[in-house]
Amino acid sequence: MKDTRRGAETLQLASESLLAINKRGLQGKFKIWCLQFMLIPKLLWPLSFFDICSSTVEAIEAKINKYTRKWLRVPPGLSGVAIYCRKAKLKLPMKSILEED
Incomplete structure (x- = not known):
């Protein structure tokens, strides 16, 4: 099976x-807990094993960001840095799949 097909399957799974x-x-x-400890580990395996293009990974990350903002009730214009920053004083225990990949 081609890796492009795996990318589409991973996007659909997400x-x-x-x-x-x-x-x-x-x-x-x-819901954030389910995302962090159930879904993201499930997505990381195909992302690390197969050669999936970065645009597909960015599309998955965009979908995750959309729901994360909705579930945390933060404004849609809030930067991803505010959510995924590990050096800020008020940091969330969130992982980005772009950093993990």
Whole structure:
């Protein structure tokens, strides 16, 4: 199977999983927990094993950012640096798949 197909499958998996997490009747912080400890590790395996183009990874990250902002109830214009920065005084324990990849 070609890696381009794996990239499309990984993007589809991310979209479907984010939608499934969003439909649950959980508070936002629990949805973030599901994202961080269940979905992101599930996505990192194909991203690290297969040669998936960076535009696909950026599309996955954009979908994750959309839901993360929604679940944390932060403005859509908030920079990703505010969410993923590890050196700030008020830091969130969030990982970016772009950094992990």
